[in-house]
Amino acid sequence: MRSIYLVLILLLFASSCASxxxxxxxxxxxxxxxxLDNEPATHIPRNVTDYYSATVLMQINECLVGMDPKTTKIIPKLAEEWTVSDNGKTYEFTLRENVYFHPHDVFGSMKDRLLTPEDVITSFEMGCKKNEKGETPATYGYMLKSLVKGADEYHDGEAKSIKGITANGNKIKFELFHEDQNFLFKLAHITASIVSRKIIAANAEGDAIGTGPFKYEEYKKGDQxxxxxxxxxxxxxxxxxxNALPYLDSLVFFIQSRKLEQLDMFESGRTQLIVGLPTSRITRMLEGRIQDFNSKPPKLILANNPLLESNYYFFDMNDPRFKDPRVRRAFNYAIDKKVLGREILRNQYAELGYFGITPPVSKVMKGYDFDKIEEKGYSFDPVKARKLLAEAGYPNGEGFGSVELRYNINDTHSAVADEFSKQIFQVLGINVNIDGSSFEQLILDGELGNGDIFRMGWSADYPNPETFLMNFYGMFVPTDSNERSSINRARYKNPIFDEFYKKATEASKKTDQLKFFNQAEIALMDDPPIIPLWYTGDIEITYSRVRNFHFNAINIFDFTRVYLKDWTEEEYKDYMTQKKG
Incomplete structure (x- = not known):
């Protein structure tokens, strides 16, 4: 009887859990x-340096904290709570209980899938350690280097653990050298994702196993x-x-670089979201379907807000010709950005590149002095461009040689590269050979310096200038010139910039931080390693039946609470009344 009673209890318990x-x-x-415009470059979070990998992996993997897609404020994720010391140098996180990694053959039981403090420690150690090729993961540069105690020693092989990251029960402690206003945002970055130590030990990280709301199912090959x-x-x-989250049964990311194809997929209902319209179809889409936007309830929802995303070209600073700042300034003055905006982008941008690397979105970057940055910006001035090039020893481009421009092929980038080539030749007399490739090849070429000028688009990881300026901090240039430079791809070094950047990252007040970042960006644009082209202001459209989807300036997508439901007229009327109230 006792054994029967026990079985009944277990059955009731299992039934209760299942219910x-x-x-x-x-x-x-x-x-x-x-x-997505391009394939994700990696499935391993600590190696992510591109938007496409981040967009997919953020649905699969999670960090100790995350960002609310509606407000971009920090919210709990794998850590249910945390404390910060008075001096801002110590963070202690309490891990949630009963968090499980996605199923995988590596796990022998449900218990094996349970998130543990050891998984957290191992994930950050792997993010700090060079791989078998001698390459440093992005995690180290983004959030550990010269900030977390013991990270540098561990990276250099001088310690067996990271002294400043420790576990005590279900609590994880981080000890910093100095206060960092953006530390929680850095912990929300995809490179700070927590991966199972068993998956790491089995060399199975490429299978994309995380704790997130969605799990990797398959990669479908073929024409699409x-x-x-x-x-x-x-x-x-x-x-x-x-109710259980997520609401959706599945997510599908089609890989399609052609905007016309993306629009066809959206209009046929194969996709429920489009980010950026093909320039040739903007008027037809917006004016031709005006009723779909204005009906009550509407069929389509439009967002056209400035994004924290910069589109620019960067110079290979190892090229002797570009070590002279007059040459780089000449290239900047030689570009007529109004032509790019009018003829190629068809006014689908937030601002043209008259500022610096940080997009001039004041409502998000509150307190940042964009007026001072604009004073150091570059507008079209062919006379000044030729004068600077002549002063550098290349009158009318004589003796300069040709330049190799690398970019990833799609409708917009190909057209911009072609126009850039024409303008540089017309103004400076320099031949620009344009070489298009896949996005993955562009990233590799940029990190290895296989080319002279490279196209780049950079999206903010969090709402702060640091996420843009870090790409030019001299400390992120590898000592070995043959090593891939995954953050500071231009291999740019400017002691004035570095001094202000370092002061900003160590500032204890937000106002001081923004002031120093501002001074760093002014120094950057006085000695420009880049040619700012435009700041993204893509038109984004969803079907109205997509509920709980939030557009934001960082373009982070979180589908955990998204669901699909058509509106009724009565429901929409009540919704608008509540919204106005």
Whole structure:
């Protein structure tokens, strides 16, 4: 009888757990699809330096903290709470209980999948350690180097652990050399994701196993490649009513570089979101479907807000010709950005590149002095461009030789590269050979310096100038010129910039931090390693039936609470009344 009673208890317990696990929101289910311009470059979080990898992996992997997609404020993720010392140098996080990694053959049981403090420690150690090729992960440069105690020694092989990252029970402590206003934002970055130490030990990180709301299902090959993610049935978060998250059954990321194809996919209903319209179809889409935007309820939702994203070219600073700042200034003055904006972008941008590397979005970058940056910016001045080039010893481009411009092929970037080549020749008499490739090849060429000038687009990881300026900090240039430079791809070194940048990162007050970053950016544009072209202001459109999807200036996508439901007229009327109230 006792054994029968025990079996009944276990069955009731299992039934109770299954019932709780199965509790679903009434509008759960369905698939959300969108197109990415390029393939993700990696499935390993600590190696992420591109937007496409981050966008996909942020649905699969999680960090101790995250960012709210609506407000971009820091929210709990794998850590349920944390404390910060009075001096801002010590952070202690309390890990959630009962968080499980996605299923994988490496795990022999459910217990093996349980998140542990050891997984956190191992993840940061791997993010600090060079791989077998001698390459340093992005995690080290983004958030550990010269900031977390013991990280440099561990990176250099002088210590067996990172002294400033320790575990005590379910608590993780970080000890910093100095206060960092952006440390929580850095911990929310995809490179700070936590990966199972068992997955790492099995060399299975490429299988994309995380704790996030969606799990990697498959990569579909063929004429239209796609990455398919499916719902994580064991996800730990619930909504306010106790319903399981995420709501969606699956996510599909189509890989499609052509904007015309992306628009066709959107209009046919294959995708529910489009980011950026093909320039040839902007008027037709916006004016031709005006009723779909203005009806009540609307069929389509439009967002056209400035994004924290810069599009620019950077110079290979190892090229002797570009060591002279007069040459780089000449190239900047030689570009008529109004032509780019009018003829190629068709006014689909937030601002033209008359500022620096940081997008001039004042409502997000509050307190940052963009007026001073603009004073150091470059507008079209062919006379000054020729004069500077002549002063550098290359009158009318004589003796300069040709320049190799590397870019990734798509409609816009190809057209911009072609126009850039024409303008440089017309103004400076220098031949620019344009060499298009895949996005992955461009990244590799840029990090190794295989070329002279490179196209780059940089999206903010968090709402602060540091996320842009860090790309030019001299400390991020490898000592070995043959090593890939994954952060400071231009291999730019400017002691004035570095001094202000360092002061900013160590500032204890936000106002001081912004002031020093401002001075650093002024120094950067006085000695420019870049040619700012434009700041993104893409038109983004979704179908109105996509609920709880939030556009934001950082373009971070979080599909955890997204669901699909058509509006009724009555429901929409009530929604608008509440919104106005």
């Amino acid at each position: 709780e696990k199965a509790k679903q929101f009434e509008f759960s289910g369905g698939t959300f699809s969108l197109a 490649p796609a990455i398919v993610l499916t719902k994580n049935e064991d996800y730990y978060l619930k909504d306010k009513k106790g």
